[in-house]
Amino acid sequence: MLSISPDNxxxxxxxxxxxRTIYTSPQVFDLEMERIYEKSWxxxxxxxxxxxPGDYKSTYIGVQPVIITRGxxxxxxxxxLNSCRHRGATVCQYEAGNANFFRCNYHGWTYxxxxxxxxxPFRKGFGEDFDASxxxxxxxxxxxxxxxxxxxxxxxxxxxxxxxxxxxxxxLSPFAADGPHPMSLRNGVMKYQYRCNWKFAAENAVDGYHxxxxxxxxxxxxxxxxxxxxxxxxxxxxxxxxxxxxxxLLDFTGFGGNIxxxxxxxxxxFPNVVFLGIxxxxxxxxxxxxTEVSFYATRLSDNTDAENAxxxxxxxxxxxxxxxxxxxxxxxxxxxxxxxxxxxxxWLPFGRGLHNEVIDExxxxxxxxxxxxxxxxxxxxxxxxxxxxxxxxSHTSSPTELATVGx
Amino acid sequence: xxxxxxxxxxxxxxxxxxxxxxxxxxxWLNLFTEDATYWIPCNRNDIDPERELSLVYEKRKDxxxxxFLQMSSKRWCQRPPSxxxxxxxxxxxxxxxxxxxxxxxxxxxxxxxxxxxxxFIGRYEHHLHQVNGGWxxxxxxxxxxxxxxxxxxxxxxx
Numbered sequence: 001m002l003s004i005s006p007d008n009x010x011x012x013x014x015x016x017x018x019x020r021t022i023y024t025s026p027q028v029f030d031l032e033m034e035r036i037y038e039k040s041w042x043x044x045x046x047x048x049x050x051x052x053p054g055d056y057k058s059t060y061i062g063v064q065p066v067i068i069t070r071g072x073x074x075x076x077x078x079x080x081l082n083s084c085r086h087r088g089a090t091v092c093q094y095e096a097g098n099a100n101f102f103r104c105n106y107h108g109w110t111y112x113x114x115x116x117x118x119x120x121p122f123r124k125g126f127g128e129d130f131d132a133s134x135x136x137x138x139x140x141x142x143x144x145x146x147x148x149x150x151x152x153x154x155x156x157x158x159x160x161x162x163x164x165x166x167x168x169x170x171x172l173s174p175f176a177a178d179g180p181h182p183m184s185l186r187n188g189v190m191k192y193q194y195r196c197n198w199k200f201a202a203e204n205a206v207d208g209y210h211x212x213x214x215x216x217x218x219x220x221x222x223x224x225x226x227x228x229x230x231x232x233x234x235x236x237x238x239x240x241x242x243x244x245x246x247x248x249l250l251d252f253t254g255f256g257g258n259i260x261x262x263x264x265x266x267x268x269x270f271p272n273v274v275f276l277g278i279x280x281x282x283x284x285x286x287x288x289x290x291t292e293v294s295f296y297a298t299r300l301s302d303n304t305d306a307e308n309a310x311x312x313x314x315x316x317x318x319x320x321x322x323x324x325x326x327x328x329x330x331x332x333x334x335x336x337x338x339x340x341x342x343x344x345x346x347w348l349p350f351g352r353g354l355h356n357e358v359i360d361e362x363x364x365x366x367x368x369x370x371x372x373x374x375x376x377x378x379x380x381x382x383x384x385x386x387x388x389x390x391x392x393x394s395h396t397s398s399p400t401e402l403a404t405v406g407x
Numbered sequence: 408x409x410x411x412x413x414x415x416x417x418x419x420x421x422x423x424x425x426x427x428x429x430x431x432x433x434x435w436l437n438l439f440t441e442d443a444t445y446w447i448p449c450n451r452n453d454i455d456p457e458r459e460l461s462l463v464y465e466k467r468k469d470x471x472x473x474x475f476l477q478m479s480s481k482r483w484c485q486r487p488p489s490x491x492x493x494x495x496x497x498x499x500x501x502x503x504x505x506x507x508x509x510x511x512x513x514x515x516x517x518x519x520x521x522x523x524x525x526x527f528i529g530r531y532e533h534h535l536h537q538v539n540g541g542w543x544x545x546x547x548x549x550x551x552x553x554x555x556x557x558x559x560x561x562x563x564x565x
Contacts, residue, residue: 187460190462217479220481309457316463321561322561328484
């Protein structure tokens with residue numbers, strides 16, 4: 001590989017292998033932020049996190065801080081970049097709350113909770129042509145709600161969210177507000193530091209090859225102490241399901257044993273969210289070798305308190321920094337991050353299962369009856385390559401048009 | 408004897424800390440009552456663990472499974488194992504009832520693994536109950552100062 005440039009970075013991925021530098025290069029990371037995180041739909045919130053007018057949540061799209069708010073007056077959902085239009089300081093310091101306005105504490109510029117600039121101290125000093133109407137918090141280009149899941153994009157040029165998510169949402173619609181098991185997400189969040197590239201975390205969620213090996217200790221404990229035995233790696237009773245735009249499902253049907261209630265599988269939505277059944281894991285890339293992963297626990301409104309508490313205990317036991325499963329995954333990711341510094345080990349293969357039979361389910365959806373097939377990762381990197389390829393189009397967010405979604 | 412002196416309380420806590428730092432986890436587990444709870448809240452210290460996320464919230468039976476896993480040769484995130492050293496201070500007896508004592512202490516814990524060092528800081532709350540003339544832990548609550556922040560793996564016992 002010659003030196004990495006904006007013109008050739010997409011060549012770091014081919015159909016069945018990836019170049020080691022996609023995990024290490026600061027230049028690739030910067031291009032990913034620009035070409036993937038600014039040009040895809042990115043999961044930002046669940047509507048139950050901001051149920052009341054004035055509620056907000058602060059999060060990130062790639063490395064850029066954003067605030068997701070529910071308008072105090074209109075109840076609509078807004079996505080606002082968390083950066084004062086004066087010196088650029090963040091205007092919201094809390095992860096969640098309720099506020100009618102956001103005030104930058106540096107020079108006192110004040111915005112209402114839909115982003116409009118409503119207060120500028122000593123305004124006269126800026127002269128007569130100062131136009132506050134053009135200096136609101138910059139809105140995201142698109143924000144849409146599907147079945148309670150709120151996605152935002154910094155690019156106008158993305159397809160509709162419905163098209164983007166496609167049939168992958170079939171797995172989530174039972175948990176929408178109007179579905180049989182409405183879910184609620186306001187139960188806290190665990191934030192976990194992965195000292196690795198964000199893609200190692202994403203790949204792992206739909207990697208059905210690793211569990212029996214990475215999680216050997218945990219699976220032994222479940223079998224020996226609890227009589228709870230499940231086979232995961234290479235289970236042909238189970239399958240992987242691929243969707244357009246890089247999404248995929250590691251289908252847990254057929255694993256046996258009790259992994260979790262409502263744990264239909266791990267559904268990876270490109271680029272930054274995994275639905276572990278109904279529990280949610282969100283990746284935030286910080287640097288080529290540093291990622292923050294947030295775990296959100298879900299309650300179902302048709303469950304009893306006891307059932308929800310049981311589901312929560314199982315989630316806590318398995319996931320998070322002190323869980324039985326995830327620390328072993330993180331250990332492997334961190335070993336990978338260290339090991340991919342070996343220059344001679346240049347190309348890393350993702351060809352497992354390339355010769356498996358593919359079941360076409362229509363609409364670009366297909367399934368393979370082997371849970372250890374690496375098709376989910378080939379599907380992920382196909383979308384990565386598509387977005388990383390150079391394009392003449394330029395999509396930027398316009399500060400004058402406000403994107404919102406209804407209740 | 409149904410009360411504990413400060414000296415006895417400190418001896419108990421230091422003994423527990425020593426068992427953890429020395430990896431004597433079977434002995435450590437035996438310090439707990441049969442229905443004991445081991446709890447590390449997440450986000451805030453006053454959460455309802457039945458409704459909100461904790462980092463760990465488990466009864467003795469599941470804690471025993473955790474210890475089993477901790478000692479497994481296949482628990483890769485502990486191969487090699489973390490080395491820990493914890494300092495306890497500010498030991499205060501908060502409430503006393505017949506055969507029951509609540510103790511608050513502050514801790515600083517350093518973990519060394521794979522050449523990198525992490526520190527964990529916070530407050531312990533121990534509910535000690537008198538059982539058959541001795542004292543056992545009915546609740547150990549670990550209030551991490553940064554439990555609302557991004558945390559590294561906590562694959563050892565706090």
